[in-house]
């Protein structure tokens with residue numbers, strides 16, 4: 277499952293929240309993705325970022341390039357994850373709209389290397405030390 281798909285699926289499971297992955301039964305965009313994968317009960321709740329298994333599951337979250345906010349803010353964000361959090365918390369984009377944006381990045385990545393996300397995921401997991 278790609279990150280954009282996980283966000284959409286998780287958005288159907290709980291109402292949207294802000295600033296936290298999970299708070300009071302609400303999830304942010306990344307929390308929704310974790311929820312869709314059954315990862316909300318793991319190691320990620322202390323931070324407003326996904327950790328461990330979630331990063332292995334979604335290689336796109338290991339993109340640490342500076343990226344510009346699609347709303348045109350003057351400050352760049354670190355990585356796809358930074359933009360997602362910013363769109364969720366600062367611009368209050370719906371998670372469906374955030375998923376649409378993530379999908380555009382996923383499309384570029386596929387064109388970049390010609391490898392499908394599923395294969396990328398398998399290769400990434402095998403390459404990571406436990």
Ligand SMILES: [Zn+2]
Pocket residue numbers: 345346347348349362366367
């Ligand atoms: Zn912005």
